[in-house]
Amino acid sequence: MTPSGTGRLDLDKLFAARLHAARVRPYLATALFALHPVASRRVPTMAVDSYWRCYVSPAFVARTPVEELAGVWVHEVSHLLRDHHGRGDRVARERCLTGPGERLRMNIAADCEINDDIYGDGLARPDGAVDPGLLGLPEGELMEDYLRQFRLGPYTQGLVWLDCGSGADGLEREWDLGPDGAHGLSAQERDAVRFRVAHGITGRPGDAPKGWQRWAEQAFHPPQPWRQLLGAAVRSAASSSGAGQDYTYGRPSRRSASLPGIVLPSLRRRPPRVSVVVDTSGSVSDAELGSALLEVAAISRAVGGRRDLVTVLSCDAAAQVVHPLCRAEGIPLVGGGGTDLREGFAAALRARPRPDVVVALTDGQTPWPASPPPCRTVVGLFPRQPRGSWADEDDHRPEPPPSWAQVVVIG
Template sequence: MEKLLAARLHAVKVRPYLAAALFALHVVEDRSVPTMAVDAYWRCYVSPAFVALMPVEELAGVWVHEVSHLLRDHHGRGERYAREHEAHGPGERLRRNIAADFEINDDIYGEGLPRPTGAVLPSLLGLDNGLLMEEYLRTASLSGTAAELAWLDCGGGADGQARPWELGPDGAHGLSRQQRDAVRFRVAEGMRGKPGDAPEGWRRWADEAFHPPQPWRRLLGAAVRSAVGAQGAGANHSYRRPSRRSASVPGVLLPSLRPAPPRVCVVIDTSGSVSDAELGTALLEVAAISRAVGGRRDLVSVISCDAAAGIAVPLCRAERIELIGGGGTDLRSGFERALRSRPDVVVALTDGQTPWPSAAPSCRTVVGLFPRPMRAADEDDSGYVPDAPPSWARVVTIG
């Protein structure tokens, strides 16, 4: 225990912005744990033999690695991925653990924190750095590597699947949901206070932690899922889940049909009545939309629109999107431009002070409204009241 706590102090020294999270972990000694692992309730299960073998500096890296799983909610994200993709069993659990490790290992080491022996990097499978766990799960293949990585087990806090040694929600020294959220908030607050001390991936995480979850995102997710299951939506063949028709053809394995991922076009109102802060919120929502379609940035395009629509820009990085506008508002041109790409879902982010298309688009439409006080929108016409969004759009207030 003395060596383990010394390693934690070293981790706090070289990564001070993670101090609140590192000290929030409760240590549980357990000889059945392969190395170190965490559960969703911020308990850290530790093998004494593993601690004895590791140098203090590398052990500090393991501390940072494990707490990173919890801060980035790999438990919740892993559960959602398993549920949505019907990906259960030991092999799928290992895939989620490896993908979560890839997301955090590419930028947490260095500068006084050596990479521990055995830490896996995206380059192991020829993948790029800087991607999300969901993106690695979509692209990674474990052919030929599963056997050599079978030892890897960071616990339920890394992939959403509980382990036999975990104490569960009713066990001692677990943190409640409110306590876990408070720890994340304190860490994010520290990173935003000294942004130069944290890598870009952590700064992006801190910005999202300060942007509270919106009912808007759940609504968008429902619209996306509805678009995927719509009659006539495209489909891909997949052997991940064999077709039920295989039973009628002995000796032949037939693929099943999987829904094609939806294409989303986001129309952002850039008129003068939309503030810079609201445009910043819109960009954060674009990043959330990208995650809603499984991290497929190639499926999301963005259109800036005031009185006229700009060019549909493919989403590469939400932080680099240039929003052009500042004049009047007419989202009809934005909808017209968006429908040229034949998306499955059109998302409009606006303050609502705009004319709307007279006819419903041929795809599902979601409108995110920035709230406005009840007053006239046109200073030259005190009797002017903007039209409410049409009934064919699913509407929710942002913020």
């Protein structure tokens, strides 16, 4: 399927198809109308970039019925909502997948994740749409799962035309307008669109297929493997020798039975105290700070819901005020300058009583304390790509987190 002809883009037909898509999939309407169409004769059909631009072939629009165009609208916006560009980049780094062939395989796998349950019920299936059955694969799996189950071969020769753009696999295309081009959405705007769509799906879950319900649930409660590590660290701090022990008469000791007339106190363990140091330097985005607050709420649950045992400290080049955890979204995160988490660690350890666990949420562009703190330490690390001279000049490369800290990449 390749574009032919040099006609102008029929926006009336394209927008009529989008309106039809929004009518039959109302929970996707916010995302559909957030896409900005850009005419391009270099794309085979329609393609998206990570900034929510939709590149459209005028010839493809001219020859495709409105009902099928509606299905393509839904298909392309699904790539963006499900973060296939970010996930594709992560998979490429983790599995060392390079070259256009591997990116085509990612696009096919992403299409299989989308196309197994979005058509029907008023949405026509576009000609040439790829689904798991075409490759003999099971339905209901994710892009990462499908990637492990097939390779390019004779049965995929008919799919070489497929190109849903950088928004489907993370690899920039020649037609992309890039971050500085017109009509792109900011990171905050993209997050807002996803949130609204997820809220609409969870509000009326019976109207959406199971794949979209699963996505919406993860959008509100994204899987964070590092929370499990944090929970293990907290439990370890609580159960370590001599940590958190106190006596109480509220529950008499069992030994009192052997001493008539004498009431002995019992020994109880108190839940651990957790101090969270949040990097609020200028290199940490608003979206990441929002994610940090969600992690703070998770920390509260990890210590049994005792919010009075969790304190939050924002830190850039200087430590700010220590806040007790009341509501995660009510914690002011102050900063925006350079980064020196040594100040945050020092302020956290000055607190009385001293914390049993210190958790640092940071992008790692900071100097670290020269010696390990006298408590367990966990570092939640926002990932960063090497910038400028980092790859060539060790003097400009940020110090990695110290070996005495448990490090988990967030995201």
